[in-house]
Amino acid sequence: MSSLKPTTSRYARRIDTDGTWTVFDAFTGRPAEVGSRQTTGMQMRDAEEMVAILNRIHPVDGASTIH
Template identity: 50%
Template structure:
């Protein structure tokens, strides 16, 4: 299953998490995932992709 979220460097030490399906910055709890430190962005993108895979697997089982 393809990862939904990826990182894009905006400036040195400033990263954005993008939704690869839409090409837009990801939004979590009404917060746009832009201007993040490299470490925070890496940690968050891993968590978001794990959650998304689990969500899609549940949806496939229900179909």
């Protein structure tokens, strides 16, 4: 068994066709949710900040997904 941890971040951002941004779970491809709010329709800077926060709170080695 390898002791190496994956280097991929769990959460990322993508631009939508309307020019807004979505923060999504890289494991499922689904938009992340914070509380009952989906992280869609965001401005780029807000999406960047949300990605950083979620990756800090829920690192790749976490066992559950956030939806």
